[in-house]
Amino acid sequence: MNKIYTYILILLSPFLSAEDSIFSAAEIKRIKSMSPLPEIPLDPTNKIDGNKKAIQLGEAFFNDWRFSRGEEFACATCHRETDHFTTSRTDTDVEIPTLYNMAYNKWFFWDGRSDTLWSQTLGPIEAGIEHNFSRTEVAFLMHSDIEYKPAYEKFFGPVPDFSDPDRFPQPAKPSSDDVEANRNWQSMTKEDQFLVNEVFANVGKIFAAYQAQLVSPKTTFDVYVEGIKENNQEKLSAISDSAKRGLKVFVGKGQCITCHSGPNFSDNSFHDMRLPKFTEKKGIPGARAVGIGKVKDSIFSANGPFSDSPRSKHLDELSIQAGDEFKIKTPTLRFITATPPFMHTGQFRFLTDVVDFYSEMKGARAPVDGISPEMTPRNFTAQEKKDLLEFLKCISERP
Numbered sequence: 001m002n003k004i005y006t007y008i009l010i011l012l013s014p015f016l017s018a019e020d021s022i023f024s025a026a027e028i029k030r031i032k033s034m035s036p037l038p039e040i041p042l043d044p045t046n047k048i049d050g051n052k053k054a055i056q057l058g059e060a061f062f063n064d065w066r067f068s069r070g071e072e073f074a075c076a077t078c079h080r081e082t083d084h085f086t087t088s089r090t091d092t093d094v095e096i097p098t099l100y101n102m103a104y105n106k107w108f109f110w111d112g113r114s115d116t117l118w119s120q121t122l123g124p125i126e127a128g129i130e131h132n133f134s135r136t137e138v139a140f141l142m143h144s145d146i147e148y149k150p151a152y153e154k155f156f157g158p159v160p161d162f163s164d165p166d167r168f169p170q171p172a173k174p175s176s177d178d179v180e181a182n183r184n185w186q187s188m189t190k191e192d193q194f195l196v197n198e199v200f201a202n203v204g205k206i207f208a209a210y211q212a213q214l215v216s217p218k219t220t221f222d223v224y225v226e227g228i229k230e231n232n233q234e235k236l237s238a239i240s241d242s243a244k245r246g247l248k249v250f251v252g253k254g255q256c257i258t259c260h261s262g263p264n265f266s267d268n269s270f271h272d273m274r275l276p277k278f279t280e281k282k283g284i285p286g287a288r289a290v291g292i293g294k295v296k297d298s299i300f301s302a303n304g305p306f307s308d309s310p311r312s313k314h315l316d317e318l319s320i321q322a323g324d325e326f327k328i329k330t331p332t333l334r335f336i337t338a339t340p341p342f343m344h345t346g347q348f349r350f351l352t353d354v355v356d357f358y359s360e361m362k363g364a365r366a367p368v369d370g371i372s373p374e375m376t377p378r379n380f381t382a383q384e385k386k387d388l389l390e391f392l393k394c395i396s397e398r399p
């Protein structure tokens with residue numbers, strides 16, 4: 001029986017998919033693994049993830065300037081919806097990543113120094129160059145705002161009374177560069193610090209509920225993959241021949257898919273791209289090596305007291321390896337043409353610069369001693385480069 005089926009399949013194969021002439025069976029399998037984005041997974045460490053009311057409240061927080069010193073910043077200042085939840089600014093240490101598809105990530109920030117979306121959020125709220133706010137101020141806002149207080153309490157129960165400035169001074173946070181806020185924090189009792197930390201973490205969970213919903217729109221590439229799966233001629237013509245050749249380079253000779261894998265084009269891991277030295281922006285000294293130390297030390301980690309599912313062992317297994325000091329998280333490539341400049345340093349202004357670098361690796365840093373480098377020159381032809389760029393367009397445009 002099986003033999004007959006195989007025979008019929010072989011006979012029918014020219015009709016099953018017109019793409020068989022371009023791609024091998026192995027390549028078709030890889031291409032199918034790149035689309036569509038699955039349903040948004042729920043984060044077990046955040047018990048309100050996916051809750052409609054929490055998503056709405058999170059959106060209000062995301063756009064509210066009052067979570068910053070002098071009401072100077074909202075998250076939306078840097079992560080603008082109209083700019084695919086990023087924007088280009090010169091005053092940040094590193095490029096601002098898009099917030100598309102955060103729910104599919106395992107690690108957050110370029111160096112992965114957070115292991116949940118809600119704990120990530122607490123970073124920019126207190127960071128000196130971002131919101132420059134503090135956790136006692138966040139706690140007080142939840143206690144004093146007539147709209148936020150009842151909304152918060154629906155999820156997490158009563159907000160403690162944070163109005164006594166002797167017990168809960170403002171600003172107060174553990175900080176190495178804000179002396180006053182750090183002194184205030186150290187003056188508080190352990191019990192009061194815990195009350196503040198708990199509300200702070202919960203506020204992060206509300207922000208995260210909204211951010212987890214931000215998924216990149218469907219692209220012409222997704223239509224094309226539907227075409228392969230359904231053998232639908234119209235859908236198969238959603239992308240150009242040049243883009244199809246570029247896709248072949250992406251999953252073949254270029255080996256882009258080894259790191260930019262799956263529907264979100266990321267393996268959720270960290271790699272040393274051996275980028276040429278670039279001084280205009282500071283970058284992240286220590287990269288993943290420092291990120292690992294920070295996530296292990298954080299009381300807001302997925303294993304910590306504020307996690308709603310603190311059983312995960314992922315941090316115990318984590319240890320710093322040689323070369324980690326240069327490793328950066330693989331970012332998504334969805335809507336990549338719309339979000340220049342490129343790399344965490346922003347050192348490439350155009351996508352052609354990125355592709356040229358991957359091809360020739362001009363100026364690349366020498367590999368770390370004793371480790372065989374993951375990134376080696378791909379030596380693309382001029383045509384392959386052009387095709388690859390055409391492919392990157394198809395994962396950046398709506399049908």
Ligand code: HEC
Nearest residue numbers: 073074075078092094095096097108109110121124125130
């Ligand atoms: C001043 C600009 C600025 C503001 C304001 C800002 N961010 Fe960011 N955001 C950045 C930069 C820069 C990074 C990358 C930092 C890094 O990785 O070290 C980032 C990273 C992130 C990430 C991680 C993305 C990834 O790929 O891992 C998330 C999530 C995020 N921000 C959410 C927020 C939220 C929520 C707020 C508001 C509370 C906010 N940001 C406010 C600039 C900003």
Ligand code: HEC
Nearest residue numbers: 254255256259271273328329330331342343344354358374
């Ligand atoms: C060894 C893993 C690896 C391989 C292979 C790889 N990439 Fe990347 N890619 C990364 C990492 C990690 C970054 C982020 C580096 C940084 O910001 O310093 C990145 C960044 C990028 C960016 C910029 C993203 C942004 O948001 O700025 C583009 C575009 C890109 N890669 C395309 C490709 C293409 C095309 C190929 C195949 C020719 C490829 N990559 C191969 C890991 C990889």
